[in-house]
Amino acid sequence: MPSVIIDKDRCKGCELCVYACPEDVLAMSDEINAKGYFVPIVAHPENCTGCRYCLLVCPDVAIQVENKGKVTKPPESLTGKPFSYCPGCTHGVIHRLIAEVMDELGIQERTVGIAPVGCSVLAYEFFACDMQEASHGRAMAVATGIKRGRPDLTVFTYQGDGDLASIGMAETVHAANRGEKITVIFVNNAIYGMTGGQMAPTTLPGQVASTCPTGRDVTLTGYPIRVVELLKSLRTPAYLARVTVTDPKNVLAAKKAIRKAFKYQLEGTCFSLVEVLSTCPIGWGETPHDACGWLQENMVPYYPLGEVKVPEEATVQAGS
Amino acid sequence: MAKKLMKGCEAIGEAAIHAGCRLFFGYPITPQNEIPEYMSARLPQVGGTFVQAESEVAASNMLYGAAGAGCRVFTSSSSPGISLMQEGLSYIAAAELPVVVVNIMRGGPGLGGILPSQSDYFQATKGGGHGDYRLLVLAPSTVQEAADLVIDAFDLADEYRNPVMILGDGLIGQMMEPVEFKKEIKPEDLPEKPWATTGRAGRQQNIINSLYLDPEQLEAHNWDLHRKYQRMAKEVRYEAFNTDGGCDVLIVAYGTVARITKTAIDMAREKGLKIGLFRPITLYPYPTEALVQTAEGAKSVLVSELSTGQMVEDVRAAIAGRRPVGFYGRVGGMVMGPDELVEQAEKLVAVHV
Numbered sequence: 120m121p122s123v124i125i126d127k128d129r130c131k132g133c134e135l136c137v138y139a140c141p142e143d144v145l146a147m148s149d150e151i152n153a154k155g156y157f158v159p160i161v162a163h164p165e166n167c168t169g170c171r172y173c174l175l176v177c178p179d180v181a182i183q184v185e186n187k188g189k190v191t192k193p194p195e196s197l198t199g200k201p202f203s204y205c206p207g208c209t210h211g212v213i214h215r216l217i218a219e220v221m222d223e224l225g226i227q228e229r230t231v232g233i234a235p236v237g238c239s240v241l242a243y244e245f246f247a248c249d250m251q252e253a254s255h256g257r258a259m260a261v262a263t264g265i266k267r268g269r270p271d272l273t274v275f276t277y278q279g280d281g282d283l284a285s286i287g288m289a290e291t292v293h294a295a296n297r298g299e300k301i302t303v304i305f306v307n308n309a310i311y312g313m314t315g316g317q318m319a320p321t322t323l324p325g326q327v328a329s330t331c332p333t334g335r336d337v338t339l340t341g342y343p344i345r346v347v348e349l350l351k352s353l354r355t356p357a358y359l360a361r362v363t364v365t366d367p368k369n370v371l372a373a374k375k376a377i378r379k380a381f382k383y384q385l386e387g388t389c390f391s392l393v394e395v396l397s398t399c400p401i402g403w404g405e406t407p408h409d410a411c412g413w414l415q416e417n418m419v420p421y422y423p424l425g426e427v428k429v430p431e432e433a434t435v436q437a438g439s
Numbered sequence: 440m441a442k443k444l445m446k447g448c449e450a451i452g453e454a455a456i457h458a459g460c461r462l463f464f465g466y467p468i469t470p471q472n473e474i475p476e477y478m479s480a481r482l483p484q485v486g487g488t489f490v491q492a493e494s495e496v497a498a499s500n501m502l503y504g505a506a507g508a509g510c511r512v513f514t515s516s517s518s519p520g521i522s523l524m525q526e527g528l529s530y531i532a533a534a535e536l537p538v539v540v541v542n543i544m545r546g547g548p549g550l551g552g553i554l555p556s557q558s559d560y561f562q563a564t565k566g567g568g569h570g571d572y573r574l575l576v577l578a579p580s581t582v583q584e585a586a587d588l589v590i591d592a593f594d595l596a597d598e599y600r601n602p603v604m605i606l607g608d609g610l611i612g613q614m615m616e617p618v619e620f621k622k623e624i625k626p627e628d629l630p631e632k633p634w635a636t637t638g639r640a641g642r643q644q645n646i647i648n649s650l651y652l653d654p655e656q657l658e659a660h661n662w663d664l665h666r667k668y669q670r671m672a673k674e675v676r677y678e679a680f681n682t683d684g685g686c687d688v689l690i691v692a693y694g695t696v697a698r699i700t701k702t703a704i705d706m707a708r709e710k711g712l713k714i715g716l717f718r719p720i721t722l723y724p725y726p727t728e729a730l731v732q733t734a735e736g737a738k739s740v741l742v743s744e745l746s747t748g749q750m751v752e753d754v755r756a757a758i759a760g761r762r763p764v765g766f767y768g769r770v771g772g773m774v775m776g777p778d779e780l781v782e783q784a785e786k787l788v789a790v791h792v
Contacts, residue, residue, distance in 0.1 A: 198644075227639070228638050228639050228640035228641075229638040229640065230638065231508065231636045231637075231638070233504075240650065241650075243646045243648060247639075247644060248638075248639060248644065249636035249637070249638060249639050249644055249645045249646070250636065250644070250645075250646045250647070250648075251503075251504060251507045251636055251646070251647040251648070252534075252646070252647065252648040252649065252650055253500065253503070253504075253530075254500060254503075254526055254527070254530050257496070257497065257500035257503075257526075257527070260492070260496075260497040260498075260500035260501045260503075260504065261500050261501070261503055261504035261507070262504060263464075263490065263497075263501050263504065264462075264464065264500065264501035264502060264503060264504025264505035264506075264507075264508070264510075264512070265504040265505060265507065265508040265636070266504075267462065267464075267488045267490055267501070267505065268462050268488070268504075268505035268508050268509075268510035268512065269508045269509075269510065269637065272508065272637070272638055289493050289494060289496075289497065290493065290497050290500075292493075293492075293493035293497065297490075
């Protein structure tokens with residue numbers, strides 16, 4: 120019988136696994152772990168089908184699943200250090216997906232990751248490959264420097280919306296336009312998380328943030344920037360996709376896109392960027408589960424999911 | 440290798456290639472455009488890479504990435520562009536990455552002008568960006584010296600894991616002189632950089648970083664950097680010219696102004712006035728001790744710069760009142776003639792000697 124193994128010390132009690140389980144295997148308990156969080160328990164082990172939905176949505180790599188004598192393992196491309204993200208923040212899911220892709224492609228020993236400034240500023244502590252910490256917004260310039268100097272390395276950046284779409288917009292547009300053979304993971308949570316919830320270039324119209332306390336007024340601040348659509352307008356071939364990680368199905372789709380983005384780099388094809396719509400439960404003032412719902416209801420309509428540009432299109436567009 | 444007539448900017452570019460550098464990131468700005476132009480043509484011929492960045496801000500961060508990945512790398516710019524690079528330079532200094540930066544100074548502040556200046560002395564020698572750090576700063580006064588110092592700059596950068604700046608002015612960059620490249624380093628012969636992010640195969644993870652959230656760690660890091668800058672003191676270089684047996688006026692000048700001083704020395708000699716020249720070649724570390732010793736044989740000291748008075752502060756601190764220290768500067772792209780220096784020296788003598 121499959122079973123769910125919960126690492127209670129890593130757990131932040133976000134409840135996302137409980138909501139994700141289609142068979143009510145998991146439930147929250149009254150038990151408080153060393154960090155002070157209520158942790159879930161396996162309430163109905165007999166119901167478990169081994170679907171791994173709980174593992175897929177867990178932002179803290181706190182769940183493993185045993186099935187037919189095999190136990191899932193955390194990806195080797197993570198250091199194992201507990202993430203510094205808030206409970207229920209989906210940064211952790213995105214970290215895990217990148218690490219899984221690195222493992223599966225066998226590239227950890229030839230990869231250099233670039234951490235940004237923002238919530239994921241400490242990403243260099245979590246990824247087990249070589250890492251560089253960039254100044255705010257310049258991750259793609261740093262990546263350009265590495266990749267042009269050492270084209271044999273696989274280079275990825277991990278950037279938030281303020282980093283990539285505000286202060287680093289010039290670096291973003293020009294790295295994409297030069298067709299740098301790098302992979303960019305763009306985490307869009309429509310807010311500045313680390314600095315305390317200020318307006319981001321991707322904050323939705325009317326959305327409240329600490330520097331637009333009455334809601335984003337588009338007559339004064341313009342509309343939220345759709346990064347992948349903006350980059351699509353560049354003629355240089357690229358792989359551009361938007362995904363989210365709010366639920367197991369989307370987590371799998373996100374991983375597929377991230378994997379593709381790395382593969383295009385490994386093949387030397389093009390610049391690749393995957394925008395991941397991510398939650399900020401604290402910044403949005405929602406529970407982790409409600410934040411996922413808020414994202415689906417509000418962000419997805421404005422930021423449609425899917426592949427926005429694939430390099431194969433370039434041949435079609437070449438004559439235009 | 441035979442001597443070749445080259446423009447200063449081109450000689451700087453060729454010297455970088457002789458130093459085994461195969462990477463250039465930069466953004467055009469007058470009066471140093473010949474450097475990126477030269478590199479864009481030359482680097483592909485030797486298997487190197489030239490990237491015209493979208494800005495100096497981006498260029499300085501490309502340098503960070505490439506240096507962090509263990510590559511010899513350099514950039515060049517001029518005053519306003521160097522200001523934009525300060526972000527990258529602060530991070531590069533903090534993360535202790537070896538890079539070479541060429542500043543062919545033009546008149547400022549602001550957009551200023553495009554003619555020669557030495558008004559970035561403070562910025563170059565006192566840090567430049569935020570935080571407690573220093574660049575190693577080399578100031579050539581001939582095209583040959585520019586080429587020599589560029590090659591040395593790469594080695595010094597690697598030795599100290601620190602950014603090194605070549606501080607020239609528009610005259611050094613634009614004039615033509617015969618130049619000879621005295622050594623050629625092959626990139627494959629350069630020593631390994633075990634700290635670089637080159638993929639972690641066979642070793643522990645390497646991280647290039649400047650973030651220290653723990654104040655005790657950050658303090659320790661700052662003092663470590665400070666001690667490194669103190670160790671750099673042994674790299675001081677200078678030229679003392681016409682100072683044997685003492686002099687009436689010791690002119691302290693670097694770069695282009697030092698060349699002009701040499702002509703002034705000849706002109707003064709005819710008038711029976713002995714001018715000596717003290718020319719710092721390293722502006723950081725500053726050759727303070729050598730200056731003090733040289734000034735002991737001088738009756739007075741005259742600092743001359745293409746600024747309203749920047750290096751003069753370091754000279755006054757070194758001389759510490761033991762000799763009268765005068766100052767003569769021209770700015771905005773105006774350059775003094777040797778006759779002006781002689782006149783200033785005569786005035787100093789009339790007042791103090």
